[in-house]
Amino acid sequence: MTQKPATRKEEIVQTAEMLFKKKGYSAVTMRDIAQAMGIKAASLYNHIQSKQEILSDIIINIGEQFTEGMAEIVAMENVTSIQKLERIIKLHVQITIENPSRMATMNNDWMHLEEKLEYYLQLRRNYEESFRQILKQGIEKGEIKNVSPEVILFSILSTLRSLYLWIPKKEESIKENLLGKLSQVLLTGITP
Amino acid sequence: MTQKPATRKEEIVQTAEMLFKKKGYSAVTMRDIAQAMGIKAASLYNHIQSKQEILSDIIINIGEQFTEGMAEIVAMENVTSIQKLERIIKLHVQITIENPSRMATMNNDWMHLEEKLEYYLQLRRNYEESFRQILKQGIEKGEIKNVSPEVILFSILSTLRSLYLWIPKKEESIKENLLGKLSQVLLTGITP
DNA sequence: ATGTCAAACTAACAATTGTTAGTTTTGTAG
DNA sequence: CTACAAAACTAACAATTGTTAGTTTGACAT
Numbered sequence: 282m283t284q285k286p287a288t289r290k291e292e293i294v295q296t297a298e299m300l301f302k303k304k305g306y307s308a309v310t311m312r313d314i315a316q317a318m319g320i321k322a323a324s325l326y327n328h329i330q331s332k333q334e335i336l337s338d339i340i341i342n343i344g345e346q347f348t349e350g351m352a353e354i355v356a357m358e359n360v361t362s363i364q365k366l367e368r369i370i371k372l373h374v375q376i377t378i379e380n381p382s383r384m385a386t387m388n389n390d391w392m393h394l395e396e397k398l399e400y401y402l403q404l405r406r407n408y409e410e411s412f413r414q415i416l417k418q419g420i421e422k423g424e425i426k427n428v429s430p431e432v433i434l435f436s437i438l439s440t441l442r443s444l445y446l447w448i449p450k451k452e453e454s455i456k457e458n459l460l461g462k463l464s465q466v467l468l469t470g471i472t473p
Numbered sequence: 474m475t476q477k478p479a480t481r482k483e484e485i486v487q488t489a490e491m492l493f494k495k496k497g498y499s500a501v502t503m504r505d506i507a508q509a510m511g512i513k514a515a516s517l518y519n520h521i522q523s524k525q526e527i528l529s530d531i532i533i534n535i536g537e538q539f540t541e542g543m544a545e546i547v548a549m550e551n552v553t554s555i556q557k558l559e560r561i562i563k564l565h566v567q568i569t570i571e572n573p574s575r576m577a578t579m580n581n582d583w584m585h586l587e588e589k590l591e592y593y594l595q596l597r598r599n600y601e602e603s604f605r606q607i608l609k610q611g612i613e614k615g616e617i618k619n620v621s622p623e624v625i626l627f628s629i630l631s632t633l634r635s636l637y638l639w640i641p642k643k644e645e646s647i648k649e650n651l652l653g654k655l656s657q658v659l660l661t662g663i664t665p
Numbered sequence: 666a667t668g669t670c671a672a673a674c675t676a677a678c679a680a681t682t683g684t685t686a687g688t689t690t691t692g693t694a695g
Numbered sequence: 696c697t698a699c700a701a702a703a704c705t706a707a708c709a710a711t712t713g714t715t716a717g718t719t720t721g722a723c724a725t
Contacts, residue, residue: 289672304584307499311713323714324673332713363664389581392496426663432654433663435639436632443631462624470662471618471625472555481702503683515684516703524683 290328292318295382297335302385302445306336306393337397340387344404346376351411362419366437367464369412373441374460377448384445412438437467482520484510487574489527494577494637498528498585529589532579536596538568543603554611558629559656561604565633566652569640576637604630629659 286292296317300309311332315322329335350372354365377384394401416433419425425433440463448456478484488509492501503524507514521527542564546557569576586593608625611617617625632655640648 305497305499305581307497308585310711312711320672321674323675323716326714327672389497393500423665426657426661426665428658428663429650429654432651432658435635436655436658439632439635439638440628443627443635446631447627458621459624462621463628465618465620466624466628466662468662469664470658470660471620472661473615473618502681504681512702513704515686515705518684519702 288328293325293328294335294338298339298382298386301336301339301390302382306386306390333395336386336390336393339383340391340394340401341397343376343380343383343387344401347372347408348404350376351408355411355415362415362422362424363468365415366419366468369415370437370441370464370467371460373444374448374456374463377444378456381445381448384442388442388445409434409438440467480520485517485520486527486530490531490574490578493528493531493582494574498578498582525587528578528582528585531575532583532586532593533589535568535572535575535579536593539564539600540596542568543600547603547607554607554614554616555660557607558611558660561607562629562633562656562659563652565636566640566648566655569636570648573637573640576634580634580637601626601630632659 286295293314297309297314300313300317311322311325314335315325351369354368354372357365357368391398391401391405413430413434416425416430420427420430448459478487485506489501489506492505492509503514503517506527507517543561546560546564549557549560583590583593583597605622605626608617608622612619612622640651
């Protein structure tokens with residue numbers, strides 16, 4: 282699920298993101314993080330600059346993963362809009378399986394970013410705009426029902442952004458089926 | 474959108490929930506709440522017992538609204554499962570339009586409940602179980618596609634729980650259409 | 666053995682936290 | 696005008712916060 286940390290700093294970030302997921306950034310203290318690692322709070326500062334830096338590292342890392350993934354999808358040729366949507370769903374499932382805690386932190390604590398806040402918001406706006414364009418093209422080409430793209434965008438994105446809440450509970454076998462089932466529900470609906 | 478506060482305590486709760494929505498429970502101080510009301514932090518304690526009480530009031534209030542709404546839906550006779558799902562969607566849209574800040578607080582800060590935490594979790598488990606039963610009955614009767622009820626539950630509930638993020642931006646006219654569009658997308662999908 | 670360097674430690678800081686105690690202001694009913 | 700209750704205030708508290716400075720430890724190459 283999560284990679285082996287390569288540096289001591291990465292260990293700190295990985296410990297922090299687990300705690301952030303449970304209680305949120307503001308409710309987690311540097312002493313909490315240190316205790317979870319079996320060291321003292323002051324020792325953390327041999328490896329990081331500030332608590333804020335931990336948060337930035339977590340969120341910007343994931344934000345840029347989504348940006349890169351979306352760029353690839355936008356660049357795809359000779360595919361339908363539905364196929365692009367399937368790729369978006371796959372992108373979310375993959376990233377969330379790899380980094381459930383980071384996803385939780387990005388979703389819940391982005392507003393506590395300081396210097397990096399505007400950059401994060403820019404990434405998010407661009408991502409949503411690409412998503413919206415894919416939906417509009419699909420409607421134009423008749424591949425997607427002519428319903429408000431905004432409502433579709435909201436509905437799919439809400440589900441994908443909540444994946445971190447459900448994925449950690451499932452075993453690997455279920456995760457494999459998840460992508461297919463989720464695509465079916467989100468794209469074709471639940472009525473026969 | 475929000476009711477006129479009847480008591481000074483309700484004013485405090487309403488001020489608090491707006492701030493909780495923006496920054497989360499842990500990041501909002503009693504001095505923040507007081508300042509937003511133009512008074513001093515100590516004055517709040519003429520009306521409330523603790524910061525924790527504010528959070529409890531907000532979350533339990535909403536939690537019980539959902540419990541009551543779901544009880545009515547479960548008790549409905551001579552209706553299809555799809556009609557019950559439409560009523561669930563309507564329930565979420567209505568409550569969220571009336572209390573967007575409370576919804577945000579319930580979704581994001583329930584884990585900071587103390588004495589009332591177990592009661593809240595019980596309400597939530599019961600709600601989800603009723604939802605699950607409606608889905609299973611729908612599948613049995615052939616009114617709902619035979620896809621994993623768990624995935625359907627997750628998908629619809631994720632969207633409904635995120636409504637607070639989108640609803641405050643829309644004007645009243647859009648809100649009226651929202652219910653219909655949302656039902657269409659969630660139930661019949663987006664493919665023609 | 667010695668020197669080096671990363672990574673831990675102790676001790677402390679200034680600021681901020683939720684909350685209490687006791688006092689003063691304010692508006693309204695008699 | 697007076698009395699009373701509601702609701703504000705000032706001042707302070709003990710605990711906790713992120714962070715810094717300076718020191719010690721431990722592993723390893725020389």
